[in-house]
Amino acid sequence: MDKLEGFASFHGPAFYGLPRNSGKVTLTRTNWTVPEVYAFGEAQLKPLGGGETLAWKLRA
Numbered sequence: 001m002d003k004l005e006g007f008a009s010f011h012g013p014a015f016y017g018l019p020r021n022s023g024k025v026t027l028t029r030t031n032w033t034v035p036e037v038y039a040f041g042e043a044q045l046k047p048l049g050g051g052e053t054l055a056w057k058l059r060a
Helices: 004-016
Strands: 026-033 038-040 043-045 053-059
Antiparallel strands (some): 026 053, 038 043
């Protein structure tokens, strides 16, 4: 986890010569189950790992 910020936020933009994003996200250590499907207009999207339990969740 100590290298996640660099991987997700700094190294990509530096490699491509782009500015860094100024926004932030927060991960919380909490179990949650990935939905089997998401509604997408009239279609359904099946996420990778649908139905699996993950230990981290993005806090909105």
